[in-house]
Amino acid sequence: MTAVAEPRRRRLFRTQLRENVLGYLWISPWLIGFLVFTLGPMIASFAYSFTKYRIIKAATWIGVRNYVYALTQDDLFWSSLGRTFYYVLIAVPLGLLGSLLLAMLLNQRVRGEAIFRTLFYLPSLTPTAAAAIIWVWLLHYRIGPVNHLLSLVGIQGPPWLGAERWAIPSIILIALWTGMGGGRMIIFLAGLQGVPIEFYEAAEIDGAGWWHKFRSITLPMISPTVFFNLVLGIIGALQVFDIAYITTKGGPGRASWFFGLHIFSHAFEFFDMGYACALSWLMFIVLLVFTLIQMRMSDRWVFYAGSA
């Protein structure tokens, strides 16, 4: 909406007062919800993070002790953070790459593209709980079909979710199955299809090979979408919880004890609310740092083709 040359008639009924009153009236559901369910809780959790609060007794102020404890004495803090980083660093790029590759595959215009698109998309519709339970079975060391299929090609399948070294990769595998062909793939496909053919044709005339075309046309044109999904992907992956809780509960041992599980256990198993709030704010800080870094780096590789 431009504000430059407004016809006079608009001024007659679009008074600023009317705009303000009606505007706030219409957004009031969100404003109320924001104050009650977002901002209020954020302030509360920040305040509680400086207290010792276990529900049964009233909260007592302890200053930064929760934070100090987390950073220095809670051995699970750093390890769970590290495990979460490990998960993020592998799951997010693989997920993005996978979605992109699937989209590129579908973009080859094979016969029955719609059917394949459906096949790839359906897993993303599976409720996480159901997917987790099914995969626990699939990845069973002895009687699961995955290891059986691997053995047919001569590979000895690992104990997957039951092995310390394989717990997180197994969870990543499940996350990829539900995530790769989902909405992200569809968005990439739309993005790929939105690249004007003329660009490729012009490149071909100049003698560009497929790699060159990919690097100089395809990638830049879809880079905004990639960036958007990268940011959201990292935000989501840092909070990983559902799959881990259902399949391994953080085990075996603490092999898949993610930061989200750590917070959850302190809040809803030990009811150590003060400490849990402090942990959640630490996660928030980590998340903000990640996002800021990405935004800084985005100038170097994200290409905005005018108004897309």
Add this chain to the structure above:
Amino acid sequence: MTEATSARASAHVVTGARTRRGRSYWLGIVWRIFVYLFTLVLGLMFMLPFFWSLSSAFKPVEDLYVFPPLWFPRHWQPQNFVQVFQLTPFAQWTWNSVKIAAFSVVGEVISAAAVAYGFSRYRFKGRNVLFVVLLSTMMIPIYVTIIPRFMLFRELKWLDTHLPLIVPSFLGGGAFNIFLLRQFFMTIPQDFDEAAYVDGASSWTIFWRIILPLSKPAISTVAIFSFLGSWQAFLAPLIYLNTKEKFTLPLGLTWFRQPLMDSSEPRDHLLMAASVMVTLPVIALFFAAQRYFISGIVMSGLKG
């Protein structure tokens, strides 16, 4: 076809002479076959878990513990599905999930539309700031807000009810939904509003009779995503609900997985049947509304 090949093809027709196909032509065919096969294999791999769970849902329990694993049941046992209902409050869980999802969808659609209408149609003071605030709420980790929310609902005595899962939907309908609808509303020309206003329409009338009817695709998309989100939600129900009978389906499924104290009978075949039943509604919804899924995702992605 490129000009070269079509010229050759027409030459073929005219002269009847046999022309030699270039090597790149055969390479292209091989490539296409390879791509097709590769996609097919990938598709089958993606479907493997569905196939396995569906087949296991019909197996008698011993068939699941056989080595090597059986791909098809030896005897078909559809009673598994019935047994799920007998051993668990599955019907109640389904009703809970449906009820919560229905309320959530209605709440999110109405409030997101209203808020998006406000953000897109009215230039109120602080609008841009508030919109940025709205968008940045998508970056807040859920743990930061859900712990105090738990304490709030505890004060309100709403714990172990479905209210914490429903009420927030009516108050702001989800930041992404608002964003999506606002972008869509902005493509509707303001002239419609003004024409209606001149005819004496109120703000509400414009919203209800002009904007909403023109936004059916966007609204359907929001409704679908809202339903999906509610149906498969796990953390919030896990935190707020204690009584088994109040569980939603994902929660009930997870509960069902824990072995009962008194019975040591393996129930994995029933677990598979239950998982299938939990997944089926969304898949059915997809096939029924496929158009809206795809177009909605594309719209949300490109506008984002």
